[in-house]
Amino acid sequence: MPSILSISGVSKTYATGFTALKEVNLDIQRGEIFALLGPNGAGKTTLISIVCGIVNRSSGTVTVDGHDINKDYRAARGLIGLVPQELTIDAFESVWATVNYSRGLFGKPANHGFVEKVLRDLSLWDKKDAKAITLSGGMKRRLMIAKALSHEPRILFLDEPTAGVDVELRQDMWAMVRRLREDGVTIILTTHYIEEAEAMADRVGVINRGEIILVENKAELMRKLGRKRLVLELRNPLTAIPEALSRYALELSPDGGQLTYTYDNQAERPGVASLMRDLEAGGIQFRDIDTQNSSLEEIFVNLVRREL
Amino acid sequence: MNLRAVWAIYRMEMARAFRTVLQSIVSPVISTSLYFVVFGSAIGSRITEIDGISYGAFIVPGLIMLSLLTQSISNASFAIYFPKFVGSIYELLSAPVSYLEIVIAYVGGAATKSIILGLIILATASLFVPLTILHPFWMLAFLVLTAVTFSLFGFIIGIWAKSFEQLQLVPLLIITPLTFLGGSFYSINMLPEVWRTITLFNPVVYLISGFRWSFYGKSDVSVGVSLGMTVVFLLICITIVAWIFRTGYRLRN
Numbered sequence: 392m393p394s395i396l397s398i399s400g401v402s403k404t405y406a407t408g409f410t411a412l413k414e415v416n417l418d419i420q421r422g423e424i425f426a427l428l429g430p431n432g433a434g435k436t437t438l439i440s441i442v443c444g445i446v447n448r449s450s451g452t453v454t455v456d457g458h459d460i461n462k463d464y465r466a467a468r469g470l471i472g473l474v475p476q477e478l479t480i481d482a483f484e485s486v487w488a489t490v491n492y493s494r495g496l497f498g499k500p501a502n503h504g505f506v507e508k509v510l511r512d513l514s515l516w517d518k519k520d521a522k523a524i525t526l527s528g529g530m531k532r533r534l535m536i537a538k539a540l541s542h543e544p545r546i547l548f549l550d551e552p553t554a555g556v557d558v559e560l561r562q563d564m565w566a567m568v569r570r571l572r573e574d575g576v577t578i579i580l581t582t583h584y585i586e587e588a589e590a591m592a593d594r595v596g597v598i599n600r601g602e603i604i605l606v607e608n609k610a611e612l613m614r615k616l617g618r619k620r621l622v623l624e625l626r627n628p629l630t631a632i633p634e635a636l637s638r639y640a641l642e643l644s645p646d647g648g649q650l651t652y653t654y655d656n657q658a659e660r661p662g663v664a665s666l667m668r669d670l671e672a673g674g675i676q677f678r679d680i681d682t683q684n685s686s687l688e689e690i691f692v693n694l695v696r697r698e699l
Numbered sequence: 700m701n702l703r704a705v706w707a708i709y710r711m712e713m714a715r716a717f718r719t720v721l722q723s724i725v726s727p728v729i730s731t732s733l734y735f736v737v738f739g740s741a742i743g744s745r746i747t748e749i750d751g752i753s754y755g756a757f758i759v760p761g762l763i764m765l766s767l768l769t770q771s772i773s774n775a776s777f778a779i780y781f782p783k784f785v786g787s788i789y790e791l792l793s794a795p796v797s798y799l800e801i802v803i804a805y806v807g808g809a810a811t812k813s814i815i816l817g818l819i820i821l822a823t824a825s826l827f828v829p830l831t832i833l834h835p836f837w838m839l840a841f842l843v844l845t846a847v848t849f850s851l852f853g854f855i856i857g858i859w860a861k862s863f864e865q866l867q868l869v870p871l872l873i874i875t876p877l878t879f880l881g882g883s884f885y886s887i888n889m890l891p892e893v894w895r896t897i898t899l900f901n902p903v904v905y906l907i908s909g910f911r912w913s914f915y916g917k918s919d920v921s922v923g924v925s926l927g928m929t930v931v932f933l934l935i936c937i938t939i940v941a942w943i944f945r946t947g948y949r950l951r952n
Contacts, residue, residue, distance in 0.1 A: 440789075443789075443792075443793040444792055444793050445789050445792045445793055447947045464795065465701070465795035465797075466795075467795075468793060468794060468795040469795045471793065473789065473790075473793050475786075475789050477786050479786030479789060480785075480787055481781075481782070481785065481787050482785070483715075483718065484711070484714075488711070488714065491707075492707050492708075492710075492711050493790060494707075495703045495704060495706060495707025495710075496703075496704045496707050496708070496790065496791070496794040496796065497704070497794055497795060498701045498703045498704055498795055499703065500703065538790065
């Protein structure tokens with residue numbers, strides 16, 4: 392599938408000398424949901440800001456659907472909708488005025504029917520005459536999304552969209568993201584909530600200290616994720632793994648008191664039941680049992696830590 | 700040209716003016732009326748005429764310029780500083796809008812507001828003193844040129860300012876003194892020789908002088924020089940704005 396967004400060799404060094412991005416290369420596929428994960432200060436927002444035209448890059452090229460973001464900025468920016476992390480709205484404008492303003496800013500002809508649909512989809516229609524300053528935090532977040540969607544973008548950036556958002560809004564937002572994806576909109580989101588990336592994304596990228604350190608299909612990651620560990624605390628320590636259990640690829644702790652079985656919990660036959668039977672048949676007794684799940688979070692934390 | 704964007708910004712700016720009608724229109728009208736009461740009546744009773752013009756009528760062009768300069772600067776500087784301050788500038792920077800369109804929209808909005816204000820002050824003044832406008836075309840030309848030039852200047856201040864204090868600094872410390880010393884309330888020919896020479900370095904003198912000429916056909920300096928100085932200042936502002944946008948100064952860095 393051709394990529395809709397292509398970032399190539401992009402670096403950014405601020406006037407203070409701080410290097411926020413180092414030679415970032417990233418391709419986003421048309422119609423996918425891409426989750427960009429990274430700790431605070433990793434460069435997520437800088438990368439989004441460069442693509443959207445808010446911050447100038449120091450080097451590299453960015454094309455949006457084949458349009459260079461500098462040479463052909465009108466075509467490039469017209470395709471993008473951005474929901475920034477901070478709730479930054481002109482507080483004294485009404486919901487209706489500010490959403491229509493956003494549509495005009497992107498050069499689209501007035502379409503009150505479409506704006507009404509966006510507001511209704513985001514449960515904002517009842518508030519259309521309210522000033523932004525009177526809205527709750529969650530409503531303001533919805534308004535930011537409505538503004539970003541007002542010009543019918545083909546790529547939507549959601550920068551930490553669920554930070555500080557209640558459960559109801561979070562669910563509404565993900566339902567909306569799914570609807571947009573069904574309409575062919577490409578979605579790039581940054582998040583701290585790794586379970587959201589797990590639930591929503593087609594692909595996941597990890598950025599740390601201004602470098603992309605991993606880009607992988609979620610299905611592939613889930614395969615890695617799917618590995619589970621079963622730890623058995625033995626009643627009587629073993630000196631070696633018995634021959635009868637060799638097919639399980641077990642690990643014995645140095646003191647012989649712990650047996651660890653790593654398996655794919657998504658496999659049809661993970662082998663746990665047969666291991667239990669074989670342990671009993673071999674007369675190996677255990678006093679405790681524990682299972683551990685390797686999560687995306689664990690992978691993420693390990694990746695980031697390795698970088699430090 | 701993204702005319703829809705220009706229109707969207709312009710309309711938003713005008714809506715802001717009407718929403719804050721008390722601050723935008725009413726308060727300058729009140730303060731101008733007070734100038735009339737204080738300067739026109741108190742000083743006017745001692746100075747009857749300047750260049751054959753009654754003192755009350757003489758100060759009208761200066762008063763309009765005073766409001767035009769300060770309002771153009773404050774309208775434009777606030778219009779671009781506020782989105783920077785609250786962060787909503789992200790939307791403008793991420794929109795398919797050229798720098799020229801941004802300037803046209805913001806400066807156009809600020810200039811329109813101050814021109815409307817200038818005309819309101821003119822109408823208010825006509826209630827106090829009999830007015831004649833000998834050169835209405837040039838009167839409007841000076842009005843528009845000055846409003847646009849100082850709205851551009853305000854736009855530059857709004858981009859440069861990092862705090863509300865800085866936003867107020869230039870109008871307060873530079874523009875207001877220059878306007879008061881620029882012959883709003885007197886003819887510079889009334890000053891001693893030394894001060895008259897010093898005053899000629901004040902660009903506001905040329906604006907007020909040219910504007911007053913369009914009313915009464917009398918000026919402190921020649922009209923050509925007035926027009927030339929206004930255009931020079933306009934070009935300086937355009938050059939600075941072009942540089943700001945080329946480098947992304949305090950916007951995209």
